[in-house]
Amino acid sequence: MDFSIKACNWNRATQTEMLQAQSNCIVIGLFEGSSLLGIAKQIDQAMDGAVGRLVKAGEVSGKCGVVRMLHETVGPSAARVLVVGLGPRENLNAKVFTQATRAVARALLITPTLFPRIKNVCWTLAQECSNELAAAAGVRLSISLMREIAYQFTQLKSTSEPSQARPQKVIITVHAADEKNAKVAAKQGVALANGMDLTRDLANLPGNICTPAYLAQTAQELAREFALKAEVLEQKQLEKLKMGAFLAVAKGSTEAPKLIVLHYQGAAAKTKPIVLVGKGITFDAGGISLKPGEGMDEMKYDMCGAAAALGVLRVVAELGVKLNLIVVIPTCENLPAGNAYKPGDILTSMSGQTIEVLNTDAEGRLILCDALTYVERFKPALVIDIATLTGACVIALGHHHSGLYTKEDVVANELLAAAAVSADAAWRMPLDDEYQEQLKSNFADMANIGGRPAGSVTAACFLARFTQAYPWAHLDIAGTAWKSGAAKGATGRPVPLLTQFLLERATR
Template sequence: MKFSIAPLKSLSSLQTDALIVFLHQPGTSCGLVEADVVDPFAAEAVQDGDFSGALGTTYIRSRPASLAARRLILVGLGAAPASSAGWLKALQAAAAALKPLAARQVHLLAADGESFLAEFAPRAFGEAAYRYTATRKVEADKAYKVDAVHVLSRHPRQAAVLKAQLARAEDIQAGVDLTRNLANLPANHCTPTHLGRVAQDLGKRHGIKVEVLGRGEIERLNMGSFLAVAQGSEQAPRFIVLRYDGAGKKDAPHVLVGKGVTFDTGGISIKPAAEMDEMKYDMSGAASVLGAFEAIARIKPRINLVGLIPATENMPSGSAIKPGDVVTSMSGQTIEILNTDAEGRLILCDALTYAERFKPASVVDIATLTGACVIALGHVNSGLFSPDDALADALLEAGRQAQDSCWRMPLSDDYAEGLKTHYADVANIAGRAAGSVTAACFLQRFTKAYRWAHLDIAGTAWKSGAAKGATGRPVPLLVSYLLNCAGSAPKA
């Protein structure tokens, strides 16, 4: 799908498959110079009770008189002024309204929101058009028909800014799509080896430095906790290191660490059979790191970025770890494994120790870590944990900017009391209470050398039910955070 900024010359003579106009309540005026060619349709629709202008409502008029457009689609913005969230919801409604229509070329128009259209159109239309095709065919009648979206601009002097904004949004959406494609792949396709190949492909396409370490190299790093999870699977583990160098050599890098459990049975502490198929998404943290790198490599900001992905399966077998086993992490701390289904923290802790060598400006780990976070926050906010107020605020703000929200959760030594054990330096689980918090407390033990935050995306990385599939979150949040750190300046 192609996106562009197009100058608005004449509404009445604009030839397009669909002219989409965004209106505030009561939806009777578009507020434009040529309002007389749109306003009568809006007034009529409001009078007939077919359109209210409420946020996300739509009205479609075919072959409208006085317009060259084949269709006029009115989309409600609610009360003025609309928020960023409101504009995104309105764009999503517009994109969804086009699904059953044979419209290929569409034009978007708003009296006061050109910047919002440029910011969120690629995301809204990308979501509507997304179809998983890696292991299935999509029937032609179900494919999204739109192949070109034009944002109409009434201000020629702003065209360059809008084009840059639109291009950046497209780049971020490319990262989201990569993340969704990876997380939707079945586990027999998306193995640790496959994740390594995807990283190497990223490196070749964008000039990113990539290392993919095998079992022997992981053993030499003394990543005993990571290897303990991997030992139950016939799939070889991989430790993936990506480096994007967009700033000076002396500039400390930011580090993203993604949980890459390509399938999680729970190990010996095996999960119930119901919905276990969704555990192919347990590598969504790793997928989001690769998606963020896809976007950053396209945008080319002045920043240094490192990505770390420990990738493995968690399987039950004769060689799998058992409840009560004690392993030694890369940090030297010993861990009593009370539950083998708390495996994500076991692979992340060694990756977090590895991150120390980069003397990072910040480290953010991303993981579908706990069902407890889903209970706490549902599917709206990702869980944010950090002892660093400034870093937490930066991530919260990035989430607000990108409309990819997170919510800060508590993190204190009092919660860590439950991780004490007689048999090791730390246990890998505490009790059921505050499970997402105690999981973060476990990770915090391995992050003393730098500024750190943890994003628990168990509730936001995928959807169940009729809309089952990966969401691509939190790629928009991560990229927004990184661009803010870089001052949004593109690399020369």
């Protein structure tokens, strides 16, 4: 889909001027409990009062996410009007806008199958944004969400399926005062969608294709495309660094572990970088503490943290964001074998701290702890790790919010604000020192699990022991990185959240 921005004052427009967008479907929003104003009023007049009559009859609703296609002609080019409810005007925010936009996107991706003439769409929803949700944010959400709904993963099917029908051009109208910012936001929306596509493609690939070597190859291709500095540390280098925790997890697999390091420099060399550390377990069988067979196929998604880190980097590089960003990805498989690490083993991490293994399925924190020690050399302004770390986080937050853990209040507030603007929800969880007691071991400095109570919290507390040298935050995305069932597939989260956070950081 091709997206463009057009400034339009609908309150002053004549019917001819409105239709200069040359669309054959105009998308308009309707607020619940409000009279027809602005765009909706002009469209209603162009349709001889049809919208108002349908509202009065209860056939068109302002309830958020409810859509209705009107087939009465609105001039020579726009043969249809798609109306979507936006809820009460005073409640319009990123979350509400996202719900409405997804409903419209689904309608547009299905309707052209029945009405193939819908190729060009005039999208007016961003003009309804005000107060809490700026027009630029509405533009960015409109583009990224339409691309999200349009996404398909068909690369591995032997026979081609009928391609999903979709509009070819989408003209997003904005008020003249918002045009400059809207054009910037449109570029951001396209870049964000590209980053999310990369994240979803990597995550949806099966473990026999997306191996640690494949992730490293993808990272190197990304580096070549955007002139980034790339380094891939191999087994012997990891041994020299004494990454005992990371190497132990990798022992049961014939796939060699790798530590991927990518550098993006968008600011002065002396500017401290932000570092993203992405968990890259390309398949997690649980090791000796074997997972149940049911649903184990979804453990190809245990590298979604790594995929998200690469997706965010792609967005930042495409936009030329003015900050320095480093992505570090420890990647390996966690499989059972005769030489696999075992419950009861004691590992020495790169930091020198020792770890008693009580469960080999708590492996993510073991590869991350060495990566978190490694990044000290970069003297980072902030480190954020991204990981499908615990099933306990899914129990605590379900599939709506990513878990956010940090002792840095300013960072937490920034990330939560970015989550709100990007409609990529996160929830701050506790990280109190009292939880550290659960990680006590009789034989090592710590155990790798703290028991069932507050399992996601104790996992974060484990990681916190390796992050004393810099400000740090942890995102547990076990409940948000992919969907199961009929809608099975990667979501691309938390790429929107982190992209928004970095865009805000770059303008500080």
